Amino acid sequence: MKKLVFATHNAHKLEELRAIIKHFNIVGLTDINCNEEIVEDADTLEGNAKIKADFVTNNFHIDCFADDTGLEVDALDGAPGVYSARYAGEGCSYQDNVNKLLEALKGIENRKARFRTVIALNINGEQHFFEGKVEGIITKEQHGEKGFGYDPIFLPDGFDQTFAEMPMDVKNKISHRGRATQKLVEFLNSMTTK
Numbered sequence: 664m665k666k667l668v669f670a671t672h673n674a675h676k677l678e679e680l681r682a683i684i685k686h687f688n689i690v691g692l693t694d695i696n697c698n699e700e701i702v703e704d705a706d707t708l709e710g711n712a713k714i715k716a717d718f719v720t721n722n723f724h725i726d727c728f729a730d731d732t733g734l735e736v737d738a739l740d741g742a743p744g745v746y747s748a749r750y751a752g753e754g755c756s757y758q759d760n761v762n763k764l765l766e767a768l769k770g771i772e773n774r775k776a777r778f779r780t781v782i783a784l785n786i787n788g789e790q791h792f793f794e795g796k797v798e799g800i801i802t803k804e805q806h807g808e809k810g811f812g813y814d815p816i817f818l819p820d821g822f823d824q825t826f827a828e829m830p831m832d833v834k835n836k837i838s839h840r841g842r843a844t845q846k847l848v849e850f851l852n853s854m855t856t857k
């Protein structure tokens with residue numbers, strides 16, 4: 664089976680992908696002994712996904728894909744966007760980020776936002792990008808205990824539960840990452856049937 668690196672140290676993300684991409688041997692950064700920190704200093708999601716995928720392909724000469732996600736809030740001109748992980752500062756917690764965002768939107772009626780995930784795939788000497796997004800609003804208060812990150816304050820359009828209130832399988836079907844991953848999977852499947 665052809666080896667394909669997913670540029671992550673996150674065991675949970677790897678498990679998820681292994682369950683749906685069956686005809687590639689999906690391995691993580693730890694499996695290829697890539698323990699250096701990859702500096703994600705681009706100012707777009709596409710740029711950061713590309714940095715991670717290219718780092719692996721250039722240094723380890725293996726086909727690879729990498730993802731990057733951000734929460735884009737319209738009233739904040741797209742912030743926190745590519746800086747979503749460290750919105751409240753280096754080393755901050757998910758709760759710090761949630762607090763900062765609720766504070767920034769205090770008194771603002773336009774609460775429209777979207778999660779966007781970009782995946783960069785380097786395969787057979789070519790580069791491909793896949794995007795997934797989910798539109799919604801930022802609630803005024805936190806609801807739910809599930810999930811992570813900004814889940815307790817993100818209410819996807821057409822639903823009456825935040826991402827932190829809905830069962831994980833429901834979130835995964837409609838989420839930014841779920842949709843980008845689905846596009847990646849369709850592409851990889853089509854390659855093997857050509």
Ligand code: IMP
Nearest residue numbers: 730731732733734747748811812813814
């Ligand atoms: P990453 O690129 O997957 O590491 O995501 C960057 C940041 O976006 C995370 O640290 C979270 O703060 C936020 N984020 C990404 N995906 C989700 C999600 O599904 N729910 C809530 N927050 C998320």
